[in-house]
Amino acid sequence: MQDSELASPYWFPTMCYHCDNPPCTKVCPVDATFKRTDGVVAVDPERCIGCKFCMAACPYSARTFNFGRPEQTKFTEENKDSIPENYCKTGYGPEGTVSKCDFCTDRSAQGLLPACVVECPNGAIFHGDELEDAVTNGEDTYRLKELLRSRAGYRQFEELGTKPRVYYLPPVKRQFPFEDATEKFNTEE
Ligand code: SF4
Ligand code: SF4
16 A cells, blocks of 8 residues: 555555444355354355455455465375464355455364464464454453554554454654655656
8 A cells, every 4th residue: 555656665564344234144145144143244155156346345355266276275185294383265165155354263263363463473463252352362461442543553443334344554763755655656767
């Protein structure tokens, strides 16, 4: 992302926001995608017929159509030990279905944090249960409400009424390499 030509570019990771009012689940003709009682918006690959209605309905482009089986999913009984300990499985569903971030529900069932939270080298991603008002990146733990208040947390396109469950914290004390950005644009011109 880049807010203007003279501002430094920055990363803006996006994933399924597990909206509390998700337009994606309402359009599925076979009830293959639904909101779980724990708040996770899930997809049942056994039911999904790959019609892509949910992809069109999601305003955040959070869903991916699985055109084929990526090489990485070809784990067998023999090579299963080579599976990375923490890897994001978004987009690795069965061919012809739609998949997306599922907040690593398989990991949370084992008391583990989502793979992206564990693997982020800067500890930039926090995860937690809103009812407990606590989020952690695996090292630091904060009160969610206090973090959002003190860091002016916001949600993407809140005006749509989708009630996303993922918040962003605007950068603070960041060193913006304005000169680098200016030089880059001058070079490209
Ligand atoms: S981000 Fe998109 S796919 Fe995820 S719950 Fe919201 S509308 Fe559905
Ligand atoms: S692609 Fe699958 S989950 Fe999405 S609307 Fe169609 S059947 Fe439902």
